[in-house]
Amino acid sequence: MANVTHLRWKLEVPDPQEEALCAWLEEGGSSAFYREADPPRACYAYFPPDQAPPEPTGLAAFPGVRLLEAETFGDEDWLAKSREGFGAFDVGTRFHVRPLWEDTPGPADRLDLVVNPGLAFGTGGHETTRLCMELLEELAAAGRLKGPILDIGAGTGILSLAAFLLGGRDLLAFDIDPDCGPAMTELMALNAHLLKGARPYDSFVGTLDHPQVRGPYPGLLANILLETIQELLPRMAEVAAPGGWLVASGILAERTDEALVSLVSHGFKPEKVLKEGEWIAVLAVREP
Structure with missing residues (x-):
């Protein structure tokens, strides 16, 4: 049987270019993309055997992006290559996140979250996810995690699970x-050791106008893109309870002012901004 050959690009990607580059790579046939959690935080894009990659010259459209290495490998190396660059790490004061292939549990004083990197956005490895989890810790410490809570654009459901x-x-x-x-279902299965038979949240595939969205919600989570947040803010304002909180992320730090103005204009008063790298997360409160 002929060996099936995969392709992996290793890239240097400035944070402000990540969103647009991901979209370009996906259009070009990339089947997976992720950034290393630790410095130098290289990015990797994978292309399946039946997919020709885009022309590397197209990367010139993204300032600061460089193709560091293009590597081909066979089926027998696929698993090992896909696991490179993703190790365990701590988030905030309460969480330890590890990939499913790492068997060593985290410290006993931390919640040991197991994730499957690459299934969908939201494995804890991105700054925005970690910032949201830190804000959830603060809300919990202040007794402000009372439900119901709506997780908008939940990805794998990691923020709902953390909450x-x-x-x-x-x-x-x-x-x-x-x-x-399926990614949400798998995340629950991977963390059965923490859930002990409990179902942490209900879920559906759809939009903010889905009939299951009722409200009013004392808590909203939205770790998506700023443009999407801006589009959804009128509807978020409708379903948010007066005095309820919103944790919003997926926002580049260079667009902080724009994000805060958008929130205020729709009745969400910013309470706190956390920053990591080139990204921020905002905790805001729905004004009565």
């Missing part, structure tokens, strides 16, 4: 991407 483990209840998570349905 549940921190004491949040009556959580509803959704995403428009059909792949996120």
